[in-house]
Amino acid sequence: MNPSELGRTILLAGLCIAFVGLVLMLAGKVPFLRLGHLPGDIFIEWKNFSFYFPLTTSLLISIVLSLIFWLITRR
Numbered sequence: 001m002n003p004s005e006l007g008r009t010i011l012l013a014g015l016c017i018a019f020v021g022l023v024l025m026l027a028g029k030v031p032f033l034r035l036g037h038l039p040g041d042i043f044i045e046w047k048n049f050s051f052y053f054p055l056t057t058s059l060l061i062s063i064v065l066s067l068i069f070w071l072i073t074r075r
Contacts, residue, residue: 012072013072038054038056
């Protein structure tokens with residue numbers, strides 16, 4: 001990897017980290033960005049038992065990470 005490609009990779013990684021930080025900052029203020037509380041997340045509660053599975057949140061994070069890694073590795 002030559003220095004130009006390395007610089008581009010580091011810059012892209014920094015932009016991705018900044019974008020994720022911005023989303024996390026706004027997540028509490030914008031209702032549809034509240035990760036873990038999206039429609040489709042499964043929450044079951046009984047008398048002495050509760051079960052939580054963030055299905056929609058997991059799918060959303062997987063799609064975003066797949067897109068980021070695809071952008072980083074494409075040539």
